[in-house]
Amino acid sequence: MSSASLGGTTPPDPPDLGGSLPPRPPGPPSGGEPSPPGPLPPRSAGGSLPRRLPGAPSGGAPSAPGPLAPRSAGGSPLPDPATPPRSVLPEVIDELWERRAELTPADAQARTAVVGAVDAIDAGQARVASVDPVTDQVVVDERAKRAILLAFRVLPMARSQVGDFRYEDRVPLKTRLDGVRVLPGAIARWGSYIAPGTVLMPSFVNIGAYVDEGTMVDTWATVGSGAQIGKNVHLSGGVGIGGVLEPPSAVPVVVEDEAMVGSRCMVVGGARVRRGATLGAGAILTPTTHVIDVETGAELPRGEAPAWSVCVGGTRPRAFPGGEFGMPCLLVLKRLPEGSRHDKSALNAILRDHGVDA
Numbered sequence: 194m195s196s197a198s199l200g201g202t203t204p205p206d207p208p209d210l211g212g213s214l215p216p217r218p219p220g221p222p223s224g225g226e227p228s229p230p231g232p233l234p235p236r237s238a239g240g241s242l243p244r245r246l247p248g249a250p251s252g253g254a255p256s257a258p259g260p261l262a263p264r265s266a267g268g269s270p271l272p273d274p275a276t277p278p279r280s281v282l283p284e285v286i287d288e289l290w291e292r293r294a295e296l297t298p299a300d301a302q303a304r305t306a307v308v309g310a311v312d313a314i315d316a317g318q319a320r321v322a323s324v325d326p327v328t329d330q331v332v333v334d335e336r337a338k339r340a341i342l343l344a345f346r347v348l349p350m351a352r353s354q355v356g357d358f359r360y361e362d363r364v365p366l367k368t369r370l371d372g373v374r375v376l377p378g379a380i381a382r383w384g385s386y387i388a389p390g391t392v393l394m395p396s397f398v399n400i401g402a403y404v405d406e407g408t409m410v411d412t413w414a415t416v417g418s419g420a421q422i423g424k425n426v427h428l429s430g431g432v433g434i435g436g437v438l439e440p441p442s443a444v445p446v447v448v449e450d451e452a453m454v455g456s457r458c459m460v461v462g463g464a465r466v467r468r469g470a471t472l473g474a475g476a477i478l479t480p481t482t483h484v485i486d487v488e489t490g491a492e493l494p495r496g497e498a499p500a501w502s503v504c505v506g507g508t509r510p511r512a513f514p515g516g517e518f519g520m521p522c523l524l525v526l527k528r529l530p531e532g533s534r535h536d537k538s539a540l541n542a543i544l545r546d547h548g549v550d551a
Contacts, residue, residue, distance in 0.1 A: 298349040307343045321421070342439065364383055392408075394409070399416060405424040405426070417446065419436050421448070448466040453471045475506055476523060485525065
């Protein structure tokens with residue numbers, strides 16, 4: 194199936210994405226008057242300033258040393274988590290977001306800016322979220338999410354047709370599919386990025402999603418809006434990867450490189466499948482899912498399938514006023530050697546050993 198058969202037209206070429214902040218003019222801080230000069234520091238009889246002791250503030254006694262800023266293994270300071278990363282998208286998106294209630298498809302200037310931003314996401318030049326290689330935290334580009342949400346305000350309803358199928362929507366279907374194998378019945382919306390070498394069986398990839406190279410999105414699998422899928426991932430038949438656009442700060446689902454998500458699994462609400470992890474068929478992973486190592490009984494971080502592990506859905510007992518009932522959890526059956534490729538027969542043997550169907 195050629196890329197053109199997915200329907201839709203490519204939006205206009207994006208404007209200059211820019212993204213750099215203008216230099217601040219010299220003078221007082223923004224939004225305030227210059228502060229009056231403070232008292233002069235005390236001087237010695239000869240008029241010289243006293244020597245400041247290490248760690249002492251100006252004009253005061255030495256202060257106790259404060260805690261050191263967190264640093265990476267290499268010694269460099271870690272980024273402040275309270276400071277959002279700089280987006281590659283233009284600042285005009287934030288300005289439009291502040292007055293989104295008044296925007297309509299008649300606002301051509303706003304539409305040009307939004308289309309340019311979403312087109313950058315469609316091309317993989319910007320993305321809704323990514324994993325910071327230093328902190329290992331999922332970092333959200335709120336500006337990218339705002340651009341997507343603004344598209345639903347500034348784009349008009351448009352009719353399209355693929356064969357006998359007719360559609361009417363504000364967001365066209367994706368046309369940039371170079372190097373992607375697309376089977377009949379696959380649907381990908383504009384604003385999703387699908388890397389070369391990806392295979393799309395009859396499936397659905399929503400706006401804002403990022404699917405990296407070598408990944409297969411199998412039959413009836415769904416990749417929700419904003420979900421981030423790594424390299425060489427297999428999303429098996431009927432897998433549901435949840436999406437989230439609102440609020441813009443919400444963390445999406447992340448499935449890291451080399452992971453395998455079994456048939457009919459559900460991964461939603463910002464849950465994370467770590468590198469090389471395998472989820473057995475039908476497992477459910479949410480941000481609050483308890484994750485338990487069956488070898489030790491230890492509880493692991495909630496909402497995360499550990500790297501290079503084989504996991505299945507299970508239950509854990511919990512007492513309620515009406516009795517004790519089983520609540521869903523994720524069981525870690527086995528740890529795999531780091532970097533090992535998924536051998537389906539070996540994985541099936543692991544699951545059979547624990548009385549689980551593959």
